[in-house]
Amino acid sequence: MPTREADFERVALCHSRSLLRVARRLTSDSSSAEDIVQQTFLLAWRGFHQLRPDTNARAWLFRILMNAFYAEARRMRRLPAVIELTAEVTVSFPDLDQAMDISRALDSLHIDHRTVLLLGVVEGFTCAEISEILSVPIGTVMSRLSRARRTMRTLLAAPLLLTSKDPS
Amino acid sequence: MTCHEVLALVPLHLTGELDSAQATAVAEHLKTCPSCRQELAEQSAFDEFLRRSVASEPLDTAAVDRRIRAGIHAQHHHQKPWIIACAGIAAALVLGIVAWNEMQLVKPDPLDTAAALDHHLELVAHQPRPWLTDRAAIENLAARQGLQPSLISALPPSGYHLVQSKICLLDGRWFLHLVYANAAGDVSVFLRRSDAPGSPDIHLVNLDTEHLARFQRGRLTAVVVTNQSAEAVQHFAESAAAAL
Numbered sequence: 090m091p092t093r094e095a096d097f098e099r100v101a102l103c104h105s106r107s108l109l110r111v112a113r114r115l116t117s118d119s120s121s122a123e124d125i126v127q128q129t130f131l132l133a134w135r136g137f138h139q140l141r142p143d144t145n146a147r148a149w150l151f152r153i154l155m156n157a158f159y160a161e162a163r164r165m166r167r168l169p170a171v172i173e174l175t176a177e178v179t180v181s182f183p184d185l186d187q188a189m190d191i192s193r194a195l196d197s198l199h200i201d202h203r204t205v206l207l208l209g210v211v212e213g214f215t216c217a218e219i220s221e222i223l224s225v226p227i228g229t230v231m232s233r234l235s236r237a238r239r240t241m242r243t244l245l246a247a248p249l250l251l252t253s254k255d256p257s
Numbered sequence: 258m259t260c261h262e263v264l265a266l267v268p269l270h271l272t273g274e275l276d277s278a279q280a281t282a283v284a285e286h287l288k289t290c291p292s293c294r295q296e297l298a299e300q301s302a303f304d305e306f307l308r309r310s311v312a313s314e315p316l317d318t319a320a321v322d323r324r325i326r327a328g329i330h331a332q333h334h335h336q337k338p339w340i341i342a343c344a345g346i347a348a349a350l351v352l353g354i355v356a357w358n359e360m361q362l363v364k365p366d367p368l369d370t371a372a373a374l375d376h377h378l379e380l381v382a383h384q385p386r387p388w389l390t391d392r393a394a395i396e397n398l399a400a401r402q403g404l405q406p407s408l409i410s411a412l413p414p415s416g417y418h419l420v421q422s423k424i425c426l427l428d429g430r431w432f433l434h435l436v437y438a439n440a441a442g443d444v445s446v447f448l449r450r451s452d453a454p455g456s457p458d459i460h461l462v463n464l465d466t467e468h469l470a471r472f473q474r475g476r477l478t479a480v481v482v483t484n485q486s487a488e489a490v491q492h493f494a495e496s497a498a499a500a501l
Contacts (some may be wrong), residue, residue, distance in 0.1 A: 104314060109316060110316055123320070127325055127328060128426045134328075134329045209272070235264070235265070
């Protein structure tokens with residue numbers, strides 16, 4: 090295998106699982122998610138020679154992925170299903186099994202909130218990295234994360250998830 | 258530091274991004290505030306639950322990895338220096354059909370490469386895709402992209418019939434991909450509404466095995482790709498340009 094392709098496998102393609110996982114959650118459609126991920130890697134391949142050794146390759150790939158996703162959203166002339174729910178929404182479930190499942194809860198989040206939750210909590214990016222990936226101020230990332238967590242916990246009857254009442 | 262200020266910093270606290278002064282202030286506050294301790298514990302527990310739930314969902318990357326590797330391989334192949342299609346130019350000159358102010362042979366741009374790659378993977382390598390084959394459904398798909406459904410019948414020269422269609426992503430932008438065929442083979446037409454009007458010239462590009470024509474009419478961008486011949490793509494592009 091040529092060196093450049095081998096390098097690309099080692100540096101970029103090893104992140105395909107993370108990218109596909111987020112793309113599926115953003116699009117709610119496996120076929121679109123695969124198209125976006127494929128497009129992401131083809132664009133990344135084209136710019137791979139410009140990637141500096143000190144660049145966070147994973148964050149770079151996610152930035153390309155998000156641009157591809159937003160391009161799709163613009164094409165559709167609408168953002169994916171948006172149901173703005175606030176923490177004040179009253180949702181009560183007798184136990185976790187009957188609570189809204191995590192999938193539907195995530196899908197019901199505003200797309201901006203879902204995005205930061207996936208990048209920050211699931212993929213482990215810092216707020217500063219998310220700010221770079223999405224090209225938004227870090228304060229915006231923080232407020233979106235807080236609102237996303239609040240909404241999800243409300244939907245999932247979050248107190249039931251807590252095993253320790255007070256860590257002190 | 259107030260509860261409100263501490264809670265605003267929770268996202269940075271959970272990712273370890275607080276500076277030392279902020280971290281100290283938050284820690285001091287938590288020592289004396291059971292309510293904030295509770296909130297922080299609940300947020301940490303929620304994060305862990307969400308992480309485990311999403312990470313445990315089944316995810317098969319084998320298919321998409323194969324597509325990516327095939328795409329990279331093909332793109333790598335296509336990134337060789339472009340080759341002037343001497344035969345195509347000669348034939349065009351002999352036939353006298355090239356108006357040089359309107360028909361130009363150019364280097365492939367990223368859109369050309371992406372279109373040729375898409376055509377190659379889907380119509381030569383026959384990678385499976387969710388195609389629409391019903392004409393009414395295809396016309397509906399075109400209408401949703403802001404395109405006149407009547408264009409679908411008007412684009413091809415005589416002798417071609419519509420085979421299938423779908424939406425595809427080329428160079429970060431979405432196109433309606435229409436596939437027509439005649440006895441000699443398939444022709445891909447990629448169409449999208451453009452943000453701004455561009456040059457109406459028909460640009461001809463020859464890659465290794467794909468022949469391509471790109472042009473714009475008003476606010477419509479079109480890319481035509483085929484493996485047949487430079488003459489075939491030119492003939493098709495002229496018909497499509499006239500229809501647009």
